[in-house]
Amino acid sequence: QTYAIKALDKAHVLRYKQQGNKVDVQNERKALMRLSRPGHPGVVRLFWAMQDQASLYFVLELCPKGDMTTVLRRLGSFSLPCARFYFAQILDAVCFIHSQGIVHRDLKPDNFLFTDQWRIKITDFGSAKIVEPAEGATSFVGSPQYVSPEILAHQAASYPTDLWSLGIILYQVIAGHFPFDSPTGGIAHYLMWQRVLKGAYSFEEGWDDPAREMVRALLVNDPSQRLGAGGGEEGARQLRQHKFFDQLDWPSLWTCEVPAFE
Numbered sequence: 001q002t003y004a005i006k007a008l009d010k011a012h013v014l015r016y017k018q019q020g021n022k023v024d025v026q027n028e029r030k031a032l033m034r035l036s037r038p039g040h041p042g043v044v045r046l047f048w049a050m051q052d053q054a055s056l057y058f059v060l061e062l063c064p065k066g067d068m069t070t071v072l073r074r075l076g077s078f079s080l081p082c083a084r085f086y087f088a089q090i091l092d093a094v095c096f097i098h099s100q101g102i103v104h105r106d107l108k109p110d111n112f113l114f115t116d117q118w119r120i121k122i123t124d125f126g127s128a129k130i131v132e133p134a135e136g137a138t139s140f141v142g143s144p145q146y147v148s149p150e151i152l153a154h155q156a157a158s159y160p161t162d163l164w165s166l167g168i169i170l171y172q173v174i175a176g177h178f179p180f181d182s183p184t185g186g187i188a189h190y191l192m193w194q195r196v197l198k199g200a201y202s203f204e205e206g207w208d209d210p211a212r213e214m215v216r217a218l219l220v221n222d223p224s225q226r227l228g229a230g231g232g233e234e235g236a237r238q239l240r241q242h243k244f245f246d247q248l249d250w251p252s253l254w255t256c257e258v259p260a261f262e
Helices: 010-018 025-036 068-075 080-099 159-175 186-198 209-218 232-240
Strands: 003-009 046-051 055-061 112-114 120-122
Touching: 003 010, 010 055, 025 046, 025 055, 068 112, 068 159, 080 120, 080 159, 080 209, 080 232, 159 209
Parallel strands: none
Antiparallel strands: 003 055, 046 055, 112 120
């Protein structure tokens, strides 16, 4: 069997921490171990963790087809059937991650890898939070385009924070750009985040009605009002039963033929 190895230079990790950045390698290892014990077809599996004097190593499941960002750059956006299928796989994997008491906090196409059969695996749990009862996480982590209103307001992150990111991702893969789009960096990020806090985004002509309603159900500024925010089996059921998935067969999600990219 062939594996992927994630190598972390200890000196680099230390410098990164000293610069005030939030990084917890042991937390990433714990999250991967917790998720790998039961396992899920949509989450990358950790086989071993080891270290030497200079580096830490995670031996992971190999996903040889690259990441979703690379495919999006080539295609621009996904057709509706393709977007529905891959969003369903991402959603199913995220529901599993939440069921194990973990908030990913950095969901984005960069962190969605493809297996040799072109199925999704979520990876990179470096920003993940293992949630204890009544505990949240207020650290500013994640990528700018996917940051939720509660994080911008310095409130606690929990499972609904990932649901906001899912809404951004669904919009992105269908439209080919971000809902709160702006040039990157500096003042542009500030202006984008102001639009996030105001909920100021729109849909172009031609959007599929159920897809638009799914995005709207996730991009709700009040985290408690997002679709599935209650969590658990009931939250997962609410998400899966949305009309956007009416044409999807959930039981065969991980065994059926994948749609062609278009």
